[in-house]
Amino acid sequence: MEDLNLQNQSFTNNLILIADNVQSEISKLKINRLADSLLNKHLDFYIQEIDKIKDLAVYNPRFKWQLIEQEIDSCFKSDNSVTGINIVFDWKETSIPNRPLIKLKL
Numbered sequence: 001m002e003d004l005n006l007q008n009q010s011f012t013n014n015l016i017l018i019a020d021n022v023q024s025e026i027s028k029l030k031i032n033r034l035a036d037s038l039l040n041k042h043l044d045f046y047i048q049e050i051d052k053i054k055d056l057a058v059y060n061p062r063f064k065w066q067l068i069e070q071e072i073d074s075c076f077k078s079d080n081s082v083t084g085i086n087i088v089f090d091w092k093e094t095s096i097p098n099r100p101l102i103k104l105k106l
Contacts, residue, residue: 016057023051
């Protein structure tokens with residue numbers, strides 16, 4: 001799992017480096033063509049779009065399954081006779097919870 005995390009971090013770092021290089025080249029083009037205001041507006045737009053790409057590269061929208069996995073591993077380390085785990089997901093506070101039961105055997 002750590003190898004995949006390291007690969008992902010390396011990929012993200014490379015993506016941001018490439019985006020920074022493209023932005024640098026766009027900035028140089030802006031300086032060379034200062035008199036062309038329409039071109040500069042377009043280039044500013046593209047610089048902002050590249051910033052969005054960099055933000056998306058570092059944003060991790062995935063649920064933190066790793067944290068649950070670490071907690072499960074910790075439970076098994078402290079007591080290896082454990083035969084299962086109960087996990088409760090509540091996304092709304094109610095006085096009487098309405099939860100379906102999902103049983104999985106892994």
